[in-house]
Amino acid sequence: MKAVIFGANGQDGFYLAELLRRQEIETVKISRSSGDGLIGDVADWEFVENIIAQNKPEYIFHLAANSTTRHEAVFENHQAISTGTINILEAVQRHSTHTKVFLSGSALQFENIGEPIDERTMFAPLSPYAVSRIHSVYAARYYRTRGLKIYVGYFFNHDSPRRGKQHVNQKIAAAAKTGEPIEIGDISVKKEFNFAGDTVEAVWQLVNQDKISEAVIGSGAAHSIEEWLELCFGIVNKNWREYVTIKKDFKAEYRVLVSNPALINSLGWQPTIDIGGLAKLMMEK
Numbered sequence: 001m002k003a004v005i006f007g008a009n010g011q012d013g014f015y016l017a018e019l020l021r022r023q024e025i026e027t028v029k030i031s032r033s034s035g036d037g038l039i040g041d042v043a044d045w046e047f048v049e050n051i052i053a054q055n056k057p058e059y060i061f062h063l064a065a066n067s068t069t070r071h072e073a074v075f076e077n078h079q080a081i082s083t084g085t086i087n088i089l090e091a092v093q094r095h096s097t098h099t100k101v102f103l104s105g106s107a108l109q110f111e112n113i114g115e116p117i118d119e120r121t122m123f124a125p126l127s128p129y130a131v132s133r134i135h136s137v138y139a140a141r142y143y144r145t146r147g148l149k150i151y152v153g154y155f156f157n158h159d160s161p162r163r164g165k166q167h168v169n170q171k172i173a174a175a176a177k178t179g180e181p182i183e184i185g186d187i188s189v190k191k192e193f194n195f196a197g198d199t200v201e202a203v204w205q206l207v208n209q210d211k212i213s214e215a216v217i218g219s220g221a222a223h224s225i226e227e228w229l230e231l232c233f234g235i236v237n238k239n240w241r242e243y244v245t246i247k248k249d250f251k252a253e254y255r256v257l258v259s260n261p262a263l264i265n266s267l268g269w270q271p272t273i274d275i276g277g278l279a280k281l282m283m284e285k
Contacts, residue, residue, distance in 0.1 A: 002057040004028045006042040006084065007064030009035040011162035012104070012155075016061060016200040023204075028055055032064070042084035045091075052091040052099070059207060061102045062088055069108060069127035069253065081132035082139075089143040089150065097147065100207050103140055105154040107218070107257055109133040116260035119154075119214055137214070144213065151207050156218030156259045158194035159278060161285035169193070169228060172244075173282040176232040181243050185250035187229060190222040191257045195273040195281070202269045209267060218259030219271045231279035 003020050007013050008029035017036075020027045028051065029037025040047045042064045052060070064080045066073050085103055092099045110117045111124040125131045140150040163170040168184055175182040202217045233240035273281065 002026045002055055003059040004051060004055060004057045005061045005063060006030050008037050009033055010063060011160045011196045012063045012200060014162050015197045019200050019204055042087060043079035045087050048087040049091040053095040056096040057099055059100050060088055063104050069129045071128055074128035077128045077132040082135045085136040085139050089139060092148055093143065093146060100149045102151045102203055102207050103136055105137060105152045106133050107154060107156045112254050112257060114256045116220060116258050118216055118260040119263055152214040153203050153206055154216040155199060156192045156194060158196045158199040160196040161282050172229055173232050175243055176236055176238060177283060183245040183247055185247050186252040187226040188224055189252045189255060190224045192218050192221060193223050193228060193275040193278050194219050194271055195278050198271040198273055202264050205267045205269045212263060215264040216259045216261060217264055218261050220259050220261045222256055222258035223275050231276060232283055235279060235283045
């Protein structure tokens with residue numbers, strides 16, 4: 001069996017590739033930057049078509065994206081997520097209709113009123129990132145009418161030691177380890193603290209069944225950033241207040257962002273690492 005991962009150099013691509021290796025599935029790993037795999041751009045139609053036509057894989061996973069809601073990333077988001085999705089689905093339609101395709105979605109593409117979000121929650125195009133994610137889902141729904149097997153997993157916040165340095169959770173863990181001061185925003189914001197390895201296990205569950213096409217992927221457990229500070233600094237017996245400055249007049253994108261994972265749980269998936277276990281994992285590396 002063979003799989004293709006677009007966006008293989010990110011944390012999700014890393015853990016997914018490890019999962020596929022354990023399943024003894026030959027994996028073609030693709031990223032725009034150098035790494036363990038091919039260099040290529042999912043927004044490049046000819047490149048994507050050639051990869052899919054040559055490999056005709058059993059699975060394709062589209063994880064490529066710049067996970068930022070900043071307006072300045074409008075074109076980058078559109079190219080990686082929207083154009084990338086169309087390129088993959090059209091190439092599968094033309095050359096490899098047996099392929100199962102997974103598209104990563106985001107909690108940030110939904111309307112958020114502070115209640116648990118599930119698959120029935122309305123979309124909300126409040127950022128270029130959300131717009132691209134929403135477009136990707138509608139493309140998936142269209143190509144399903146043409147007979148393709150396409151799955152969407154809406155990822156809620158998930159981390160690992162491979163999380164980028166600019167991400168607030170990784171920034172906090174790094175500050176706790178090094179003792180360097182940091183400035184962060186509203187620490188009362190609540191979100192999920194899931195492990196990326198658990199998240200890709202849910203993806204694997206999703207693409208290997210035929211009853212559900214779209215599912216939110218999260219733990220359903222919301223914790224504040226202050227709790228994360230307490231855990232990370234507590235592991236090294238430091239008081240986070242001595243190292244952290246809170247930004248004045250900072251406006252958070254949301255107060256609470258949490259999932260209702262009942263549907264993905266119905267497939268037998270449950271997270272194995274909670275916020276405490278995640279803090280230990282990220283502080284050890």
